[in-house]
Amino acid sequence: MEKNTILLVDDHKIIRDGLKLYFEGNDKYAVAAEAASAREALKLLEENDYDIVITDISMPEMDGIRFTQELKVFKPEQKVMALTMISENQHIKHMLSAGVNGYILKNADKSEIFKAIDTILSDENYFSSEVTKIIMDNMAGKKKPSKRLTLETPLTRREKEVLELIVKEYSNQEIADALFISVRTVDAHKRNLLEKTGCKNIAGLVVYAIEHNIG
Known part of the structure; x- marks a missing residue:
């Protein structure tokens, strides 16, 4: 087909x-x-x-x-x-x-x-x-307040650094090497970023970063 x-x-x-x-x-x-x-x-x-x-x-x-x-x-x-x-x-x-x-x-x-x-x-x-x-x-004439798809939660300095590198399309290993941390720690930061921002995937994190001028 x-x-x-x-x-x-x-x-x-x-x-x-x-x-x-x-x-x-x-x-x-x-x-x-x-x-x-x-x-x-x-x-x-x-x-x-x-x-x-x-x-x-x-x-x-x-x-x-x-x-x-x-x-x-x-x-x-x-x-x-x-x-x-x-x-x-x-x-x-x-x-x-x-x-x-x-x-x-x-x-x-x-x-x-x-x-x-x-x-x-x-x-x-x-x-x-x-x-x-x-x-x-x-x-129907109703006014809808502007609604964000992500949560407004402050990110730590390290989380922002990880997010900046995600936007630059770094792999987990490349992020680990750049920040002198383990790949397991990178995974943990990614999970925290998804939870804090309310994003469902990496694409959502990229959009979040763009909206908040990160990276």
């Missing part, structure tokens, strides 16, 4: 790499290409066809909203799904106006990501439950 092709668009390689792991060995989907910027993605889309584009919103130079707008001009039928940490109503509204076919948050697990893709490729829209609630509340 021919697999559905995916284009990943995210300016952080570690997040793209994490997402690609989800699709390894999958019978239905394959990551056919990846782009580190919206400009790079648009060039790829001018030269190639993909069944679905999965894009972040927060990217330098051109964000996911403008990217989707420009993409839909020359490929109006292209399926696009936003995968982001941003849950503010304004961004959701702008992405909907741009023509996005789905919107889920980066705290989604693998099964929801697959469900979203299945739904979108079946010519239906898919929005995560939290995004749907935000949309419905907005339609």
